[in-house]
Amino acid sequence: xxxxxxxxxxxxxxxxxxAGISKGKRIDGRQLLETRSISxxxxxxxxxxxxxxxxxxxxxxxxxxxxxxxxxxxxTPNKGLLIVTSEILPLAAPWAEPGPPNEEVxxxxxxxxxxxxxxxIIELTDLxxxxxxxxxxxxxxxxVLNVDGNLFDAASYAAVAALLTAKMPKYKITKEGExxxxxxxxxxxxxxxxxxxxxALINDTIVVDPTLDEETVMEARVTLTTTGKDTICAGxxxxxxxxxxxxxxxxxxxxxxxxxxxxxxxxxxxxxxxxK
Amino acid sequence: xxxxxxxxxxxxxxxxxxxLRPIKMEVGVIDNAxxxxxxxxxxxxxxxAVYGPKDVHPKHxxxxxxxxxxxxxxxxxxxxxxxxxxxxxxxxxxxxxxIREALEPAIVLTDYPRTAIHVYVEVLQSDGGSRCAGVTAxxxxxxxxxxxxxxxxxGCAAGKINGxxxxxxxxxxxxxxxxDLPLAILPNLEKITLLQLDGNFSRKEFIAAFKLAKExxxxxxxxxxxxxxxxxxxxKEA
Numbered sequence: 001x002x003x004x005x006x007x008x009x010x011x012x013x014x015x016x017x018x019a020g021i022s023k024g025k026r027i028d029g030r031q032l033l034e035t036r037s038i039s040x041x042x043x044x045x046x047x048x049x050x051x052x053x054x055x056x057x058x059x060x061x062x063x064x065x066x067x068x069x070x071x072x073x074x075x076t077p078n079k080g081l082l083i084v085t086s087e088i089l090p091l092a093a094p095w096a097e098p099g100p101p102n103e104e105v106x107x108x109x110x111x112x113x114x115x116x117x118x119x120x121i122i123e124l125t126d127l128x129x130x131x132x133x134x135x136x137x138x139x140x141x142x143x144v145l146n147v148d149g150n151l152f153d154a155a156s157y158a159a160v161a162a163l164l165t166a167k168m169p170k171y172k173i174t175k176e177g178e179x180x181x182x183x184x185x186x187x188x189x190x191x192x193x194x195x196x197x198x199x200a201l202i203n204d205t206i207v208v209d210p211t212l213d214e215e216t217v218m219e220a221r222v223t224l225t226t227t228g229k230d231t232i233c234a235g236x237x238x239x240x241x242x243x244x245x246x247x248x249x250x251x252x253x254x255x256x257x258x259x260x261x262x263x264x265x266x267x268x269x270x271x272x273x274x275x276k
Numbered sequence: 277x278x279x280x281x282x283x284x285x286x287x288x289x290x291x292x293x294x295x296l297r298p299i300k301m302e303v304g305v306i307d308n309a310x311x312x313x314x315x316x317x318x319x320x321x322x323x324x325a326v327y328g329p330k331d332v333h334p335k336h337x338x339x340x341x342x343x344x345x346x347x348x349x350x351x352x353x354x355x356x357x358x359x360x361x362x363x364x365x366x367x368x369x370x371x372x373x374x375i376r377e378a379l380e381p382a383i384v385l386t387d388y389p390r391t392a393i394h395v396y397v398e399v400l401q402s403d404g405g406s407r408c409a410g411v412t413a414x415x416x417x418x419x420x421x422x423x424x425x426x427x428x429x430x431g432c433a434a435g436k437i438n439g440x441x442x443x444x445x446x447x448x449x450x451x452x453x454x455x456d457l458p459l460a461i462l463p464n465l466e467k468i469t470l471l472q473l474d475g476n477f478s479r480k481e482f483i484a485a486f487k488l489a490k491e492x493x494x495x496x497x498x499x500x501x502x503x504x505x506x507x508x509x510x511x512k513e514a
Contacts, residue, residue, distance in 0.1 A: 074358055075357070075358065103369045103370065103372065103373045104373075106366045106369045106370055106373075107370050107373055107374075109366070110366060110367070110370045114474050117474075118455075118474045118475055118476065220469075222471065224473070227476070230478045230479055231476055231477070231478060232473065232476070232477045232478075232479070232482055233473075233474070233475065233476050233477075234473055234474050235457075235471060235472060235473030235474075236374075236471070236472050236473070237374075237377075237468065237469070237470060237471035237472070238373075238374065238377060239377055240376070240377045240380035240381055240469075241377075241381055241467075241469075242381050242461075242462060242465065242467025242468055242469045243467065243468045243471070244466060244467060244468070245466065245468070245486075245490070247468075248468060248471070248486065249483065252479060252482060252483075253479075256479065
């Protein structure tokens with residue numbers, strides 16, 4: 001799909017990939033439950049309130065946080081807003097084209113949104129300035145720079161690292177009811193790290209962190225987000241194909257275990273960035 | 277949030293933890309459609325209709341060896357508390373996608389090469405759990421359209437309210453409860469084709485909710501079967 005090689009080569013590659021997976025080996029030499037190398041670099045955009053660039057193997061995404069004042073929704077007058085968007089930039093893949101977001105990209109943004117929202121990494125009631133009138137809106141915008149599979153996890157790690165390092169302006173309300181910027185900056189997020197783990201079902205075998213090649217042959221996909229060693233806060237099954245009951249239990253254990261590992265990686269890179 | 281959603285063994289609408297809301301199903305409700313269905317799932321009122329198999333537009337989306345499914349989940353402006361903007365939202369786009377993916381594995385797509393099957397799910401009134409009710413209705417409409425299928429898709433959610441795992445959350449329970457786990461299964465093939473989760477579960481709670489939702493799906497499946505039998509075999513009590 002994304003390769004420049006001939007169809008014959010592609011076909012042979014898929015054959016090899018499928019044969020390998022049944023034997024527990026993946027085409028890039030990874031174990032079934034092994035993720036690719038992850039690099040997380042927070043603070044890459046000075047003008048954003050928070051930002052992070054994430055490389056997951058060859059997949060590359062950048063997330064930026066912008067905080068602005070806005071009006072609350074009618075049904076949640078005392079809560080700030082969290083808005084997550086994503087875009088596969090036209091430069092990110094040969095088939096990527098400019099245009100309004102398609103359902104694939106909307107799904108990514110919404111699954112990342114759910115992971116963040118449900119983990120309570122941001123307390124939305126803290127973002128209320130004047131109940132029913134003025135609140136802070138947190139925009140999490142994710143741009144995909146290079147596509148090589150598992151955009152869900154890359155986008156999620158970038159969003160979370162950006163939120164953890166984000167600072168927001170501290171506002172106060174004057175006697176006249178005006179909103180005034182105190183010029184101070186306070187951290188936006190709680191010290192809580194939701195970690196998303198995406199798994200693909202290929203030949204009835206679960207593999208973690210699929211590449212684009214693996215995604216083209218997968219039967220189904222599931223993403224589970226955890227916030228601790230026994231807390232799951234979000235999930236999404238995707239792709240036309242089905243999981244068995246035991247698959248889901250296995251996926252749950254994998255996500256909880258992988259979550260603990262990735263949580264350390266994110267924590268480390270955030271701490272490192274804050275020392276700078 | 278201070279309001280209790282569960283006390284003295286009853287939920288706010290009087291149900292027990294493992295009880296479904298009242299469900300009504302009907303097939304063949306839209307005259308023009310190839311197949312159609314109507315479902316009431318508590319206060320959810322949803323119509324689903326199937327058109328096709330028919331020509332694919334735009335043409336380049338044609339698959340030479342199978343049909344493609346096009347699915348639209350949409351809420352009417354009057355279906356919610358405050359008026360919903362009729363333009364499709366990102367939430368509806370996502371739900372359209374997951375409903376399509378939950379239905380597809382049940383359909384023998386290769387029987388209809390070079391065609392498109394259109395599935396429309398229109399929520400007339402929503403009351404929590406509309407995606408599960410929607411996928412259930414859509415599957416019935418496909419069966420009513422006479423599309424070749426391996427299985428039906430049956431949907432039902434489970435969640436957590438006041439720290440307890442409960443079946444089929446209504447709108448208030450979904451908004452104010454702790455977690456929600458919508459599920460859809462292919463009952464005979466024993467596959468999970470729709471799974472979403474929001475809210476906090478421990479591993480144990482997840483498994484409990486998952487099993488409860490699955491039991492809910494099986495009950496929904498029985499009703500789907502009976503609804504089809506009623507129409508096609510006049511089998512009233514089946």
